[in-house]
Amino acid sequence: MTIQDERAESPGRTQRADARRNHDLLLRAAREIFDEEGDTSMEAIAKRAGVGIGTLYRHFPRRIDVVEAVYRDDVDQVVAVAERDVATMSPWEAVDSFLHAFVAYAFGKRRFLTELREAFEKNPELKCDARERLEAAIRLVVERGQGAGVVRADVTGDEVFGLLGPMCTSASLTREQCDRLVGMVLDGLRPPVTR
Amino acid sequence: MTIQDERAESPGRTQRADARRNHDLLLRAAREIFDEEGDTSMEAIAKRAGVGIGTLYRHFPRRIDVVEAVYRDDVDQVVAVAERDVATMSPWEAVDSFLHAFVAYAFGKRRFLTELREAFEKNPELKCDARERLEAAIRLVVERGQGAGVVRADVTGDEVFGLLGPMCTSASLTREQCDRLVGMVLDGLRPPVTR
DNA sequence: CTTCAAATGGAGGGACCCTCCGTATAATAG
DNA sequence: CTATTATACGGAGGGTCCCTCCATTTGAAG
Numbered sequence: 165m166t167i168q169d170e171r172a173e174s175p176g177r178t179q180r181a182d183a184r185r186n187h188d189l190l191l192r193a194a195r196e197i198f199d200e201e202g203d204t205s206m207e208a209i210a211k212r213a214g215v216g217i218g219t220l221y222r223h224f225p226r227r228i229d230v231v232e233a234v235y236r237d238d239v240d241q242v243v244a245v246a247e248r249d250v251a252t253m254s255p256w257e258a259v260d261s262f263l264h265a266f267v268a269y270a271f272g273k274r275r276f277l278t279e280l281r282e283a284f285e286k287n288p289e290l291k292c293d294a295r296e297r298l299e300a301a302i303r304l305v306v307e308r309g310q311g312a313g314v315v316r317a318d319v320t321g322d323e324v325f326g327l328l329g330p331m332c333t334s335a336s337l338t339r340e341q342c343d344r345l346v347g348m349v350l351d352g353l354r355p356p357v358t359r
Numbered sequence: 360m361t362i363q364d365e366r367a368e369s370p371g372r373t374q375r376a377d378a379r380r381n382h383d384l385l386l387r388a389a390r391e392i393f394d395e396e397g398d399t400s401m402e403a404i405a406k407r408a409g410v411g412i413g414t415l416y417r418h419f420p421r422r423i424d425v426v427e428a429v430y431r432d433d434v435d436q437v438v439a440v441a442e443r444d445v446a447t448m449s450p451w452e453a454v455d456s457f458l459h460a461f462v463a464y465a466f467g468k469r470r471f472l473t474e475l476r477e478a479f480e481k482n483p484e485l486k487c488d489a490r491e492r493l494e495a496a497i498r499l500v501v502e503r504g505q506g507a508g509v510v511r512a513d514v515t516g517d518e519v520f521g522l523l524g525p526m527c528t529s530a531s532l533t534r535e536q537c538d539r540l541v542g543m544v545l546d547g548l549r550p551p552v553t554r
Numbered sequence: 555c556t557t558c559a560a561a562t563g564g565a566g567g568g569a570c571c572c573t574c575c576g577t578a579t580a581a582t583a584g
Numbered sequence: 585c586t587a588t589t590a591t592a593c594g595g596a597g598g599g600t601c602c603c604t605c606c607a608t609t610t611g612a613a614g
Contacts, residue, residue: 555614556613556614557612557613557614558610558613559610559612559613560609560610560611560612561609561610561611562607562608562609562610563606563608563609564605564606564607565604565605565606566603566605567602567603567604567605568601568602568603569600569601569602569603570599570600570601571598571599571600572597572599572600573596573597573598573599574596574597574598575594575595575596576595577592577593577594578591578592578593579589579590579591579593580589580591580592581588581590581591582587582590583588583589584585584586584587584588
């Protein structure tokens with residue numbers, strides 16, 4: 165186990181060529197099939213990749229490991245948007261732009277993200293790196309707004325994530341409704357005014 | 360089939376005493392076991408009720424039918440709160456009070472509601488009566504606020520439901536965070552002010 | 555080529571949802 | 585009370601899925 169982990173972490177060590185190739189085939193197959201079908205079985209992923217079910221489980225011991233691996237790439241894209249917005253926009257513009265972009269992206273992946281969310285609920289300890297990076301991206305934008313005084317201070321970025329993330333995976337809302345709700349949430353994010 | 364439906368709809372017609380008793384036993388068992396375990400198997404429900412699995416399926420042909428039956432009672436309670444708030448409070452107070460009450464109630468039932476939401480996602484056509492009554496309850500409160508000019512007009516009650524409902528079933532938010540987010544959403548619900 | 559750890563593939567175990575149908579029984583007629 | 589019968593019951597078993605196990609194969613090193 166330890167040996168295997170060390171090997172995985174130092175790519176120079178021996179990993180057989182067929183293993184690396186099958187790993188890539190499986191990941192590609194999983195991404196395709198999640199995009200097309202929404203949910204699927206482990207058998208279907210293995211078949212799509214052209215390998216046996218045992219090979220799939222060698223590379224991804226549990227179903228959630230496949231889901232998480234696919235998730236990782238998605239997170240990269242969102243993080244990049246956050247960093248770009250923070251670098252190029254005013255504090256409030258960045259919040260507005262990023263939250264809309266986040267919801268747009270998440271909405272398009274809703275079926276896959278539903279599966280991921282279920283996996284997280286079954287294994288709450290699995291707040292994996294990917295998810296933490298995503299929350300960090302939202303925090304980056306939100307806390308910058310709070311520092312500039314354009315975002316209320318009594319809500320955290322993680323909480324905003326907890327509000328908008330589940331909304332995107334809700335089957336009953338259209339894309340337009342999600343956008344409208346983001347607008348409303350943005351209004352709620354501004355520092356409260358006395359009425 | 361038609362005969363059976365007609366019989367079910369007119370309670371005076373013959374339904375055997377054991378059937379009615381088992382129906383109640385099953386419903387009670389399902390409620391208990393959902394509250395205690397969160398999710399469960401059909402076998403466990405039947406066992407808890409002391410009947411065979413076949414009897415369970417006679418009364419509730421699919422898993423979602425059990426979930427929906429339990430859901431129905433929950434909805435009754437929420438609807439009653441909405442009606443009480445509308446009858447006894449000012450338009451804005453009713454919105455504030457009801458949304459907090461709604462989230463508090465839903466939060467306590469989060470594990471069960473997660474199961475229900477999944478069922479809805481698998482069968483989107485099953486926007487059952489119960490769910491519609493729930494949405495109607497939120498509409499009742501929200502639209503009254505809109506009529507009085509204290510709630511922005513460009514968001515519907517159903518959309519607020521779509522925002523807060525999924526939030527409650529999110530595993531990553533605590534009760535306190537949900538409450539704080541409701542406060543923020545309430546601020547966002549007020550008619551926008553120019554800044 | 556030899557050797558062997560690494561990797562493969564698929565049968566099968568276990569859990570679950572649901573169907574089917576032989577058996578049992580409540581309700582009704584005589 | 586008994587006979588009749590539609591109604592209801594119970595659980596074996598089919599199908600699907602996740603995952604494990606291990607006999608077999610194969611890439612890589614000497």
